[in-house]
Amino acid sequence: MAWKGIGRRLREIFQGREFDEGFYQELEDAMIEADMGVGVASEASAYLRRAVQEEHLRTRAEILSTLKGWLAEFLRAGEIPLEADTLTVLLVLGVNGVGKTTTIAKLAHYFRAHKGVDDIVLVAGDTFRAAAIDQLKVLGGRLGLPVVAQEPGADPGAVIYDGISFAIARGARLVIADTAGRLHNKEALVKELAKIDKIVRARVPHAAYRKVLVLDATTGQNSLAQAEVFHAAVGVDSIVLSKCDSTAKGGMLVPICRQLAIPFSYLGMGEKLDDLEVFQPLAYLDSLFGAP
Ligand SMILES: Nc1nc2c(ncn2[C@@H]2O[C@H](COP(=O)(O)OP(=O)(O)OP(=O)(O)O)[C@@H](O)[C@H]2O)c(=O)[nH]1
Numbered sequence: 001m002a003w004k005g006i007g008r009r010l011r012e013i014f015q016g017r018e019f020d021e022g023f024y025q026e027l028e029d030a031m032i033e034a035d036m037g038v039g040v041a042s043e044a045s046a047y048l049r050r051a052v053q054e055e056h057l058r059t060r061a062e063i064l065s066t067l068k069g070w071l072a073e074f075l076r077a078g079e080i081p082l083e084a085d086t087l088t089v090l091l092v093l094g095v096n097g098v099g100k101t102t103t104i105a106k107l108a109h110y111f112r113a114h115k116g117v118d119d120i121v122l123v124a125g126d127t128f129r130a131a132a133i134d135q136l137k138v139l140g141g142r143l144g145l146p147v148v149a150q151e152p153g154a155d156p157g158a159v160i161y162d163g164i165s166f167a168i169a170r171g172a173r174l175v176i177a178d179t180a181g182r183l184h185n186k187e188a189l190v191k192e193l194a195k196i197d198k199i200v201r202a203r204v205p206h207a208a209y210r211k212v213l214v215l216d217a218t219t220g221q222n223s224l225a226q227a228e229v230f231h232a233a234v235g236v237d238s239i240v241l242s243k244c245d246s247t248a249k250g251g252m253l254v255p256i257c258r259q260l261a262i263p264f265s266y267l268g269m270g271e272k273l274d275d276l277e278v279f280q281p282l283a284y285l286d287s288l289f290g291a292p
Pocket residue numbers: 094095096097098099100101102103126132180181182242243244245246268269270271275
């Protein structure tokens with residue numbers, strides 16, 4: 001995993017030391033500093049303290065593997081599953097600026113390059129800003145993929161309905177639809193998403209419809225609140241964590257998995273089309289805390 005720079009302090013506190021009272025305090029502080037949240041940090045240190053006592057753990061390797069084992073229990077991973085032969089619809093959600101549109105292009109590129117899915121349709125469901133439509137058209141042009149779009153201000157549900165109809169008519173395998181991350185307020189956003197959700201549900205079978213939330217790794221703890229809002233509004237099936245190349249923290253996956261049990265599918269590692277990696281919990285834990 002190429003998530004450089006994360007967990008430096010976490011790795012350091014396991015190096016050449018006594019696992020005394022000071023260790024647990026430092027561990028908690030470093031976990032909080034890495035965006036894992038106070039709750040997870042104190043639960044983790046309490047669990048570790050008990051395990052060290054009861055199982056007479058002594059070495060760095062024993063302690064590290066116990067901690068990673070506890071975290072691995074609730075970390076969730078898994079790629080976005082596509083239907084074998086028929087259409088899958090991905091609705092891409094997230095607040096403004098997190099990297100939704102960039103992620104759509106990366107996902108299209110990924111599914112084509114690694115899953116052999118060629119017939120992909122992009123849908124400009126963010127009709128709130130003219131620039132959003134243009135941005136998706138440019139990316140679609142670069143990828144050689146059709147982009148279904150209407151004028152700025154059009155009803156996003158209608159655009160997405162059209163996009164799905166277009167995809168079904170040509171026997172496409174995948175629709176990836178953009179959505180607006182900012183409307184006039186949170187209530188308007190949630191209401192709009194519920195409308196879009198209803199339209200998609202009426203058109204495609206349950207298993208062929210996945211709601212993909214994009215979170216920005218540089219947002220830190222606030223991304224848990226974002227995930228909660230979108231999950232409550234429409235239910236999130238997969239998360240893509242963008243901009244992992246721009247932060248050395250990256251611990252916010254942990255409280256999100258702990259609280260919401262939504263899988264992280266991919267990590268965004270830059271602005272280029274192929275800067276997308278499959279999320280691997282064990283590699284992630286190794287890069288956070290150090291390899292065994
Ligand atoms: N470094 C880095 N930058 C990224 C990544 N993903 C997206 N970006 C950048 O983040 C900025 C916002 O990306 P967009 O894809 O436009 O985000 P959005 O969520 O569609 O934004 P709105 O449409 O305004 O809501 C752009 O400058 C992207 O190049 C990533 O993984 N790493």
